[in-house]
Amino acid sequence: MPLALFALTLSAFAIGTTEFVIVGLIPTIAGDLGVTLPSAGLLVSLYALSVAIGAPLLTALTGRVPRKTLLIALMALFTIGNLVAWRAPSYESLVVARILTGLAHGVFFSVGSIIATTLVPKEKSASAIATMFSGMTVAFVAGIPLGTFIGQHFGWRATFLVVALFGFVAMLGALLFMPNNLPHKRPAPLAQQARVIVHPRLLLVYAMTAVGYGGSLIAFTFMAPILEQITGFTPSQVSMVLVAYGVSVAAGNVWGGKLADAQGPVKALKRIFLLLAAVLLVFTFTSHNAWLAVLTMLAWGAVAFGNVPGLQVYVVKQAQQFAPQATDVASGFNIAAFNLGVAGGSSLGGAIVAHLGLGHTPWIAAVVTLLAFGLTAWSGSLDRRAGLAERTAEAVAVTH
Known part of the structure; x- marks a missing residue:
């Protein structure tokens, strides 16, 4: 596997973990922040909404940004969003953190899917996308249970700190291993x-x-x-x-x-x-x-x-x-x-x-x-x- 593709997969793992891990933490978050379970459940819905809106809209607005620079910026935004969640003093600030990470999620998979296909021969493009998305499946298998375990034993905030560390490592991977000359068509x-x-x-x-x-x-x-x-x-x-x-x-x-x-x-x-x-x-x-x-x-x-x-x-x-x-x-x-x-x-x-x-x-x-x-x-x-x-x-x- 090319190291650049591994960096994309690591990013997908971090993003997949933060998307789904909150499901196991909702009761704890609701009790700690003094909100109802339905309100805590909105943290899942608002994240998905941020992905749905951010994916096409922000992808269009960032069309002129070099791909490597954009990937690094996205993982920086993702890391910051999880750090905000780690230190969130209120429910409202946690909502903001989830929206930030959701926006990064949407653009990452939009752009990452295209980049993955440029890192391998054309006949292996689907396998390259599958490799990148395997980060999401590994998150489902290992990242989510690990994050839930951390949240239950060290507090839900600790989970977001660990995910932020994953995001930081993924950002370094993009910085070190992603080619500087990634193909990038001039946007319309x-x-x-x-x-x-x-x-x-x-x-x-x-x-x-x-x-x-x-x-x-x-x-x-x-x-x-x-x-x-x-x-x-x-x-x-x-x-x-x-x-x-x-x-x-x-x-x-x-x-x-x-x-x-x-x-x-x-x-x-x-x-x-x-x-x-x-x-x-x-x-x-x-x-x-x-x-x-x-x-x-x-x-x-x-x-x-x-x-x-x-x-x-x-x-x-x-x-x-x-x-x-x-x-x-x-x-x-x-x-x-x-x-x-x-x-x-x-x-x-x-x-x-x-x-x-x-x-x-x-x-x-x-x-x-x-x-x-x-x-x-x-x-x-x-x-x-x-x-x-x-x-x-x-x-x-x-x-x-």
Whole structure:
């Protein structure tokens, strides 16, 4: 692995840890700062909102900044945000800290996805993105349990201090190992960049991302209560199952990247979405048996995150064709789509639990994932038509 790619992966690990670790600290934060649990829960929602807004908007505004300089600045902002959280005297200041780190998160993954593809041969671009995103999966497996442990034993503030140290090390990695001459196209005017919001072919990819990534969240958001109330696991057993799930996610991320490299993003995504829908449907029935539930969850983890590299590579390829001077911004909107999928999937899951019950979330998640398969097949069909039309036009030009 190139050292520059390792620096990106380390940054992704730090960012992934700070995004998710707060879930395990919400009760402690609520008690310490004297706020309600719903108010503490807003620290998660506001972070996701900052990512969704910051990813496309700040990516466009920083389009002229050299890529290495931008990466260093983003990790500096991330580190400062976590230091503010460490010393936050009030709930309001902690909200500010979460917004700062969320803004850094959005731009980092927008720009980092593009940079990762420039560090390896073109045929390995999806694997490079998968490697960078593996930092997020490692955070899920190791960083989040570690951060929760630190918070429970040394106070929630200590967790943010440790994450700030991760961010500082990642910033040094970018400073030392990232090439100074990273490829960087001159950005188009902001008005022209804004067209990526409404371009039909890019909107289709954003929809694929939001629906395909968010569909799984319908059930995963309520995985702990499903495993406790339906499967019959204890809370400590649920924690062990989720760690195993995280390991499977990490493997699936790498597998998904290699599949997208070998078969192209559309074909890989169609297979992944079909597999994911099948696993979710099966889990509807296996969730009633402990061993079968664990085996199904391992399969779920292997495909649940496998779509990320393909989706990110695909949006970059489409942007290079339809908005070549705004690829970073298109990547940013795709990062926003991931977060909108998380918000939408978890909200839909909550409504299903409230009106139908926990046991209905997996099969409905499967149906939504099949919708993502349909969107992907449609986009692939449009690609083939465009390619056929282009070849026909070239043939006509040659004959004349």
